[in-house]
Amino acid sequence: MKEHVWGMELDRGGEVSLSRQIFVGVREAVLAGRLAPGEALPSTRLLAGQLGVSRNTVCDAYDMLLAEGFLVSRQGAPTRVAEGLAAQDPAGSRYAATPGLPPVPAASPSYPPVVHDFQTGRPDLRVFPWGLWSRMVKEAGENLPPSARGYGEAQGYAPLRSEIAAWLFRSRGMRVEETDIFITAGATQALHLLAVLLPRREEDLFALESPSHPAAFAIAANQGFSPLWLPVDRHGVLIEPLNDQNVSAVYVTPSHQFPLGGILPAPRRAALIRMAEAQGFYIIEDDYDSEYRYTGAPISPLYTLDQGAGRVIYVGSFSKTMFPALRLGFAIVPPALQKAWRTRRTYLDVQSPVLEQAGLALFLQTRSWDKHIRRMRRLYGQKRQALLEAISQHFAGAAVPWGDAAGLHLVLQFPGQTFGEEFIRGSRQDGIRINPVSVYCPGQGEHADKLLLGYGHLNAREIQNGVAALASFMTGY
Amino acid sequence: MKEHVWGMELDRGGEVSLSRQIFVGVREAVLAGRLAPGEALPSTRLLAGQLGVSRNTVCDAYDMLLAEGFLVSRQGAPTRVAEGLAAQDPAGSRYAATPGLPPVPAASPSYPPVVHDFQTGRPDLRVFPWGLWSRMVKEAGENLPPSARGYGEAQGYAPLRSEIAAWLFRSRGMRVEETDIFITAGATQALHLLAVLLPRREEDLFALESPSHPAAFAIAANQGFSPLWLPVDRHGVLIEPLNDQNVSAVYVTPSHQFPLGGILPAPRRAALIRMAEAQGFYIIEDDYDSEYRYTGAPISPLYTLDQGAGRVIYVGSFSKTMFPALRLGFAIVPPALQKAWRTRRTYLDVQSPVLEQAGLALFLQTRSWDKHIRRMRRLYGQKRQALLEAISQHFAGAAVPWGDAAGLHLVLQFPGQTFGEEFIRGSRQDGIRINPVSVYCPGQGEHADKLLLGYGHLNAREIQNGVAALASFMTGY
Numbered sequence: 001m002k003e004h005v006w007g008m009e010l011d012r013g014g015e016v017s018l019s020r021q022i023f024v025g026v027r028e029a030v031l032a033g034r035l036a037p038g039e040a041l042p043s044t045r046l047l048a049g050q051l052g053v054s055r056n057t058v059c060d061a062y063d064m065l066l067a068e069g070f071l072v073s074r075q076g077a078p079t080r081v082a083e084g085l086a087a088q089d090p091a092g093s094r095y096a097a098t099p100g101l102p103p104v105p106a107a108s109p110s111y112p113p114v115v116h117d118f119q120t121g122r123p124d125l126r127v128f129p130w131g132l133w134s135r136m137v138k139e140a141g142e143n144l145p146p147s148a149r150g151y152g153e154a155q156g157y158a159p160l161r162s163e164i165a166a167w168l169f170r171s172r173g174m175r176v177e178e179t180d181i182f183i184t185a186g187a188t189q190a191l192h193l194l195a196v197l198l199p200r201r202e203e204d205l206f207a208l209e210s211p212s213h214p215a216a217f218a219i220a221a222n223q224g225f226s227p228l229w230l231p232v233d234r235h236g237v238l239i240e241p242l243n244d245q246n247v248s249a250v251y252v253t254p255s256h257q258f259p260l261g262g263i264l265p266a267p268r269r270a271a272l273i274r275m276a277e278a279q280g281f282y283i284i285e286d287d288y289d290s291e292y293r294y295t296g297a298p299i300s301p302l303y304t305l306d307q308g309a310g311r312v313i314y315v316g317s318f319s320k321t322m323f324p325a326l327r328l329g330f331a332i333v334p335p336a337l338q339k340a341w342r343t344r345r346t347y348l349d350v351q352s353p354v355l356e357q358a359g360l361a362l363f364l365q366t367r368s369w370d371k372h373i374r375r376m377r378r379l380y381g382q383k384r385q386a387l388l389e390a391i392s393q394h395f396a397g398a399a400v401p402w403g404d405a406a407g408l409h410l411v412l413q414f415p416g417q418t419f420g421e422e423f424i425r426g427s428r429q430d431g432i433r434i435n436p437v438s439v440y441c442p443g444q445g446e447h448a449d450k451l452l453l454g455y456g457h458l459n460a461r462e463i464q465n466g467v468a469a470l471a472s473f474m475t476g477y
Numbered sequence: 478m479k480e481h482v483w484g485m486e487l488d489r490g491g492e493v494s495l496s497r498q499i500f501v502g503v504r505e506a507v508l509a510g511r512l513a514p515g516e517a518l519p520s521t522r523l524l525a526g527q528l529g530v531s532r533n534t535v536c537d538a539y540d541m542l543l544a545e546g547f548l549v550s551r552q553g554a555p556t557r558v559a560e561g562l563a564a565q566d567p568a569g570s571r572y573a574a575t576p577g578l579p580p581v582p583a584a585s586p587s588y589p590p591v592v593h594d595f596q597t598g599r600p601d602l603r604v605f606p607w608g609l610w611s612r613m614v615k616e617a618g619e620n621l622p623p624s625a626r627g628y629g630e631a632q633g634y635a636p637l638r639s640e641i642a643a644w645l646f647r648s649r650g651m652r653v654e655e656t657d658i659f660i661t662a663g664a665t666q667a668l669h670l671l672a673v674l675l676p677r678r679e680e681d682l683f684a685l686e687s688p689s690h691p692a693a694f695a696i697a698a699n700q701g702f703s704p705l706w707l708p709v710d711r712h713g714v715l716i717e718p719l720n721d722q723n724v725s726a727v728y729v730t731p732s733h734q735f736p737l738g739g740i741l742p743a744p745r746r747a748a749l750i751r752m753a754e755a756q757g758f759y760i761i762e763d764d765y766d767s768e769y770r771y772t773g774a775p776i777s778p779l780y781t782l783d784q785g786a787g788r789v790i791y792v793g794s795f796s797k798t799m800f801p802a803l804r805l806g807f808a809i810v811p812p813a814l815q816k817a818w819r820t821r822r823t824y825l826d827v828q829s830p831v832l833e834q835a836g837l838a839l840f841l842q843t844r845s846w847d848k849h850i851r852r853m854r855r856l857y858g859q860k861r862q863a864l865l866e867a868i869s870q871h872f873a874g875a876a877v878p879w880g881d882a883a884g885l886h887l888v889l890q891f892p893g894q895t896f897g898e899e900f901i902r903g904s905r906q907d908g909i910r911i912n913p914v915s916v917y918c919p920g921q922g923e924h925a926d927k928l929l930l931g932y933g934h935l936n937a938r939e940i941q942n943g944v945a946a947l948a949s950f951m952t953g954y
Contacts (some may be wrong), residue, residue, distance in 0.1 A: 009842065034635045036624045050620070125623040137832070138615045143527070146602040147513045149800035158511045185662070185826035192825055219824050323626035325831035347696050348669055349662035349826065354802035355614070356830055365486065 010051060018053050022061035030070050030081055038114055040078040041071065072113060083113030115431035116466035120259065120409040120454035123320050127379065132368060133322075137359035148354050154345045155338075156183025156330070157357035163364035164316075164330055171370070174304055176332055182341055183352050186329040187286055187317040191216060193348070194249065194313060194331075195223040197340040198282055204248040207281075209237045211440035211447060213258055216251050229442055232257055234402050236264035239272050242279070249282040249313075254302055255290035259440050259452050261403010261411055263293075269302050276311040282334075283312045289407040291321050291373050294381050296405050303332060310334035318360065320408065320456075321373055328352060328360055380408060386460040387453065390467035408456030411437060418448045423477065430473045432466070487528060495530050499538035507547050507558055515591060517555040518548065549590070560590030592908035593943035597736065597886040597931035600797050604856065609845060610799075614836035625831050631822040632815075633660025633807070634834035640841035641793075641807055648847070651781055653809055659818055660829050663806040664763055664794040668693060670825070671726065671790060671808075672700040674817040675759055681725040684758075686714045688917035688924060690735055693728050706919055709734055711879050713741035716749050719756070726759040726790075731779055732767035736917050736929050738880010738888055740770075746779050753788040759811075760789045766884040768798050768850050771858050773882050780809060787811035795837065797885065797933075798850055805829060805837055857885060863937040864930065867944035885933030888914060895925045900954065907950045909943070 008025035010018055029035040041047070044062060048055040062079060065071040073079045148157075155161070161178040168174040184190045195206070206225035208217055209232050217227055228247055231238045236257045242250065250272070254264035276283050285302045303314040317329035333341050345351070363369050384404060391399060391412065402411035419436035427434055437450035455463055485502035487495055506512040518524070521539060525532040539556060542548040550556045625634075632638070638655040645651040661667045672683070683702035685694055686709050694704055705724055708715045713734045719727065727749070731741035753760050762779045780791040794806035810818050822828070840846050861881060868876060868889065879888035896913035904911055914927040932940055 029635075035622070039622065039624045122627060125626045128623070128626060130618070130623075130626075134615050134618045137618070138611050141607070141611045141614070145512070145516060146605070146607075147516050149602045149605060149607075149802050150599065151801045158506075188824065189826040215824060222821075222824060324628045325626050325828070327826065327828065327830040347665065347692060347699060349666040349804065351802070351804065353804040353830060353833055356832060 008051070010053070017057075019057045019060035019064070022047075022051065022053075022058060023064045026061065026065055027070055035081045037081055037083040038117065039081045041080065043078070083111070111428050112431050114428075114433045116433070116462070116469045117458070118409075118432070118434040118451075118453045118455070118466060118470075119457075120435070120452050121320075122454055122457040123323065123408060124376070124379065124457050125323055127376070128323055129368070129372060133359070133363065136362045136366070136368065137355060140358035140362040141355050144354065144358055148358070152351050152354055154342045154351050156181070156352060157354055157361065160357045160361040160364070161330070163361045167364055167369070172301065172304070174301065180332050180335070180338075182331050182333045182338070182345075183357060184315075184329045184331055185327045185349070185352055186319055186324075187288060187315050188215065188219070189348075190315045190329060190331045191219050191251070191284065191286075192222075193341060193344055194282075194284055195220050195225065197337060197344050198248050200225075200248040201246060204246050207242060207245075207247045207250040209252060209257060210442055211259055211437055212251070212253070214440065217442070220251075227442070232260050232262065234260065234262050236260075236262035236268065237272075239268065239275060242272075242275055242281075245279075247279070247281045249284055250276070251284045251286065252302075253286045253288065254299075255287050255293075256407040257403065258286075258288070259403075259409070259411065259437055260447070260450075261405070261407060261409070263296065263299065263405055266299055269299070269305055273302060273305050273309075273311065277309050281311075284315060285312055286315045286317075288315075288317050288320060292377055292380050292408060293406040294377075294384060294404075310336060313337075321369070321376070322360070322363075326356060326360075328356060380456055383455050383458065383460065383463060384410070386463045387455045387467065390464050394467050394471035402450070409452055409454040412451045412453055414449050414451070416449065419451060420448070426477060427470070427473050430469065432469055432473060434470065485528070487530070494534075496534045496537035496541070499524075499528065499530070499535060500541045503538065503542055504547055512558045514558055514560040515594070516558045518557065520555070560588070588905050589908050591905075591910045593910070593939070593946045594935070595886075595909070595911040595928075595930045595932070595943060595947075596934075597912070597929050598797075599931055599934040600800065600885060601853070601856065601934050602800055604853070605800055606845070606849060610836070610840065613839045613843070613845065614832060617835035617839040618832050621831065621835055625835070629828050629831055631819045631828050633658070633829060634831055634838065637834045637838040637841075638807070640838045644841055644846070649778065649781070651778065657809050657812070657815075659808050659810050659815075659822075660834060661792075661806045661808055662804045662826070662829055663796055663801075664765060664792050665692065665696070666825075667790075667792045667806060667808040668696050668728070668761065668763075669699075670818060670821055671759075671761055672697050672702065674814060674821050675725050677702075677725040678723060680723050682722060684719060684722075684724045684727040686729060686734060687919055688736055688914055689728070689730070690917065694919070697728075704919070709737050709739065711737065711739050713737075713739035713745065714749075716745065716752060719749075719752055719758075722756075724756070724758045726761055727753070728761045728763065729779075730763045730765065731776075732764050732770075733884040734880065735763075735765070736880075736886070736888065736914055737924070737927075738882075738884060738886070740773065740776060740882055743776055746776070746782055750779060750782050750786075750788065754786050758788075761792060762789055763792045763794075765792075765794050765797060769854055769857050769885060770883040771854075771861060771881075787813060790814075798846070798853070799837070799840075803833060803837075805833060857933055860932050860935065860937065860940060861887070863940045864932045864944070867941050871944050871948035879927070886929055886931040889928045889930055891926050891928070893926065896928060897925070903954060904947070904950050907946065909946055909950060911947065 008022065010021050026035065044055050044058040048058045062071065066073055070082055071079050072082045158178065160183060161181040164181055165176050165178045168176050205228040206220040207228040207230055210229040211232065220227065228241060228245055230241055236254060237252050254269060256263060272283060283302055287301060301314060303312045306312040313334065314332040315329065318326055319329065387410065388401065388404065391401060398414060400413040400415070402413055404410040419438065423436060435452045437447040437452055441447055458466065485499065487498050503512065521532050521535040525535045539548065543550055547559055548556050549559045635655065637660060638658040641658050642653050642655040645653050682705040683697040684705040684707055687706040688709065697704065705718060705722055707718055713731060714729050731746060733740060749760060760779055764778060778791060780789045783789040790811065791809040792806065795803055796806065864887065865878065865881065868878060875891060877890045877892070879890055881887040896915065900913060912929045914924040914929055918924055935943065
């Protein structure tokens with residue numbers, strides 16, 4: 001069982017040498033995209049131990065992979081997977097639909113490897129306490145009664161709902177009944193369910209921030225909604241266009257507008273809620289980035305300002321604070337929508353898996369999550385500081401940061417500049433992966449002078465090198 | 478961490494005695510439905526160990542719970558949760574949508590506890606090798622590279638797809654490329670995705686077996702389809718009504734028709750495929766019960782008869798062979814539909830959680846699954862034998878079994894009898910939970926003389942006692 005590394009199964013009695021088998025196994029994993037471009041491979045010593053083979057065998061396999069260009073190696077750095085090799089279209093990661101994960105322009109085999117990666121929406125997966133998490137999943141699983149292995153509540157595992165309610169109270173002062181909390185497979189599923197079940201008249205629009213993540217629009221459009229676009233300034237969404245419009249719901253990211261990064265000021269929050277109550281629409285509050293705030297006083301979620309009017313549907317996700325492949329999130333659903341939610345979820349995928357729900361409940365109950373968030377907030381704060389310093393060093397007064405008070409990315413405005421397709425391709429040729437804000441805008445030419453810099457997944461050195469490379473590219477641009 | 482039993486958190490320094498806290502904790506779990514009616518509680522010794530309290534403390538708590546009627550106890554049997562106490566509507570389990578899980582008539586507080594439970598679609602959760610599974614999930618998780626914690630392929634974790642392809646070959650001789658296998662959150666999600674993305678003209682119908690599980694119709698109707706009902710005899714679906722009809726897809730359960738239990742004969746399979754090719758519709762083959770076959774020669778899945786014409790979409794589920802709360806299944810998707818599938822899945826819930834996919838891949842790779850299925854087939858075969866013997870003993874020539882060659886349930890026909898609402902209520906008053914086939918029929922009065930007996934979750938004594946109780950009730954009926 002030790003041999004289950006990247007799906008490799010070594011045949012020890014066979015005719016093919018073990019190093020050749022490892023070569024083929026890694027190559028297949030690279031071509032299938034299971035090993036991501038740029039991903040660091042384990043040391044030869046570690047892999048040899050995992051596979052139960054000699055270190056020389058692994059060295060031979062790595063040498064073959066380096067010779068054929070599947071891996072790249074630089075002195076003093078770990079051996080990494082080369083770029084542009086995946087044979088399969090990793091559509092899932094390209095178009096993944098949670099806010100924070102951007103669409104990526106189609107890869108071209110002619111591009112060199114990505115060296116400096118400013119993609120957004122990527123938490124630092126390397127520092128997650130996987131061993132602790134793994135033990136808790138095991139322990140929680142062993143404490144489940146056999147009946148929990150059968151069909152459970154579509155609303156979600158009750159102890160997890162109860163732990164989320166407790167955490168909302170201790171971290172934000174939100175008083176929420178566990179009976180109003182509905183576990184989801186993430187924010188994407190919450191948005192899909194709402195687009196399906198929200199009450200609507202035929203002429204009703206679905207209001208979205210512009211710019212916003214394209215998945216939100218796609219999900220609403222899949223249910224036949226036309227969009228009402230709301231402009232965004234550096235503080236967040238502007239709600240005037242909602243006046244006298246027939247809208248079913250407004251989807252907003254008030255804690256850290258995606259992608260511009262504004263934190264919606266309290267007066268605008270109150271005005272939005274008054275408008276929702278007066279006009280009878282729902283507010284979908286996606287609180288995806290609220291754990292990571294570095295400056296400024298905390299502002300209450302829209303949900304707490306709603307005073308029980310039931311107009312705000314709060315959507316939370318564990319993708320950024322735990323890890324995306326966990327696929328767990330939750331929504332606080334007004335009583336009027338709960339029956340429809342249960343029915344729709346049942347006919348969608350019945351329920352979320354019980355094992356991860358039980359593990360997460362234990363992770364919350366033991367405060368391991370609180371501790372992890374505190375640690376990551378410190379860490380991301382240091383990364384942010386490193387990024388701001390590098391920006392100041394390389395771009396002096398030429399660039400203005402936006403939206404850096406929270407989250408895992410910031411926006412860099414270069415007044416007078418225009419970033420389009422040509423910029424994306426040119427920087428990519430220089431080994432830099434970076435998106436202009438304009439790719440998130442429904443209209444042409446909006447926010448054309450702004451770049452998005454995701455930094456959550458980078459360390460300080462990667463940040464410094466990346467900004468230096470960007471500055472160098474822009475000098476010639 | 479030891480205290481996380483049913484969400485209980487004991488306050489050792491508080492004013493409330495530990496036994497009182499356990500009493501309250503269990504009571505809340507019962508009222509919230511987290512402890513299911515009839516569920517056996519752990520022994521006082523075991524619970525005391527789990528909670529780190531003295532056995533007397535637990536005995537005191539159990540005594541209070543018995544006194545207030547939350548638990549019931551019979552000599553020599555474990556203490557169980559009393560019936561009819563859950564305060565919350567367990568809608569999720571009532572309307573869960575995978576074939577095999579029936580709708581349950583609304584519970585009435587006036588009913589006595591269920592003693593004899595013939596619900597269908599319930600595997601025996603008590604004998605699942607949870608410890609082994611738990612270790613494999615942990616080991617597989619620890620071997621995942623950090624990048625696997627991020628967003629992955631919407632199509633599913635590649636090593637799992639590869640293991641499923643290998644298993645389809647060794648168990649059924651099906652040659653399937655892993656690139657055609659799409660991991661799902663279960664058969665329900667597969668059916669939902671297909672109802673969304675299948676090509677259709679405006680007038681197209683969605684063909685369903687009659688009787689069938691109501692969830693299948695609900696999922697198709699949610700996408701605006703009108704049904705074309707296909708009658709079912711004791712061998713399975715009759716396809717003549719499809720002639721010259723405009724249908725987008727036909728949803729069938731050929732390996733064990735739900736609920737009547739027929740195994741579709743090969744000539745009907747071939748005719749259905751010819752019709753699909755001639756008329757250009759898709760066949761959705763739900764192979765939910767195919768692992769458990771007790772008599773007769775195996776028949777090839779429709780998928781293998783399709784000869785690469787791409788008209789059959791094969792849907793498999795791990796709910797019955799592993800456990801329902803795992804939420805994993807798969808579909809074999811024709812190339813023409815793969816791109817749409819990836820996009821729709823991405824905007825639905827992005828992907829399935831990676832941890833359980835990796836654990837299941839290891840469970841398959843190590844052949845633990847094959848071994849579990851072999852064991853369960855033997856076990857279910859013994860249960861089936863016990864049921865047939867009890868039927869023969871109590872109903873002599875009065876009842877005719879249908880569909881007992883496979884699966885976890887059979888049908889009992891009582892020629893001349895009519896089972897309706899009155900029968901359901903009357904038997905429930907006698908502590909028997911049993912459904913007539915008619916509750917699965919779209920029309921009135923169809924299959925009115927047939928009862929459904931789920932036996933997968935019962936042991937031999939429960940089966941014998943249940944049939945005796947049913948016979949006794951029917952004597953007076």
